[in-house]
Amino acid sequence: MINPSYIFLAGASRGVGREIAHCLTQQKLKVKALLRSEATRTDLEAMGIEVVLGDALRISDVESAITQGITAVISTIGGLPKDGDRADYLGNKNLIDAAVKAGVQKFILVSSIGSGDSAQALPPQALATLGSVLAEKEKAEQHLINSGLTYTIIRPGGLKSEPATGDGVLTEDPRVAGTIHRADVAQLVCRCLNSEKANNKILSAVDRQMMYGQPDFVEFDVS
Template identity: 70%
Template sequence: MSTTSYIFVAGTSRGVGQEIAKYLIAHNIKVKALLRTETAAKELEVIGVHPVLGDALNIDDVERAILENEPIQAVISTLGGLPTDSVKPDFIGNKNLIDAAVKAGVQKFILVTSIGSGDSVVAMPPQALEALKPVLILKEQAEQYLINSGLNYTIIRPGGLKSEPATGNGILTADPRIVGSIHRADVAQLVCRCLNSTNANNQILSALDRNMIYPGLPEFVEFNLD
């Protein structure tokens, strides 16, 4: 990635998005982020993120963040709603980001969703699927909108997320039947590797820790980013 332009990361106030921002900055890549609160903006500024105040649900805020000032080379979105959100950003927030990215002519859009979205629904245990179904529907809508946008995309669907430090055992597979767990920091590393991988262009991939894949699943092939 160029050192003169920015990677725009949505969802940096917590979780995988924040891990992605930390990883990019540690590798001397400039990061710009849209944040809803002054508190979050200040916290991210401390680690080197260039914050822009705004809400992903507001298209004007998103366009201002992506289209104005510094050039954006790629967009990474980990947007996902909390149970307390009355309007979840999983579709509409990502739609706004995708529309702005199209206008800005970004080189790549990486969308982080979840195993259980789209054709990976087959990997989910029925009980978990029932609980997560409303949000998985929104995530699938966002995936389809990105696929149809004309942007160069990579969709990453992590398994169950854990907060411990990276293990280095994160893998990707294009096989939608595989499910398990992965640490957020390992998802971040895989996402960032996809930025420079032409193999990852226009792919939908599941992200898992090779040591935390559920037993009894079919044999599968690891996806090669190099």
């Protein structure tokens, strides 16, 4: 079991990261979040989250933020390029390297269906559109796998912002694709945090009611 004393969250300002922030604070966990700007600082602090300003693309910022005593790191970062570098790889690489240095027990990386062997789950047009992003995400995944950290990689399908449905599921089957609400991804991430079954696993996340096609697959039980 992960000692829940201190969870570090990168990507808490929006999207899946914000939903994870809600999930963690509802569980009364101590959370520290890395933000690039002050924009959402007040909101996160009102949730009881400790905020540290910094850029994941700067290793010095990350190393000063991920300190001894942090037991797990969760990262949802990615997005627009900055100075030619995408946070999908470089930002996550910095987080992973700092986590190793700080002796973190577990690292959960939120990636994407289409990365690595799950490329087979997407149609060629989607792969062509997302190829450069997915390549960076795959590099981050591989860096984490090779880091020596205990990890869980979660690859969500297409993301929606509606409330949680409770139908989000995980699977090790890389052929599975579909959509899922961000709030359901967050719930799955929080369940994986304290699941030893999820250690060193790569899992796709979809809503069982919103799958592309209906392939037979085995759900991954994180309980």
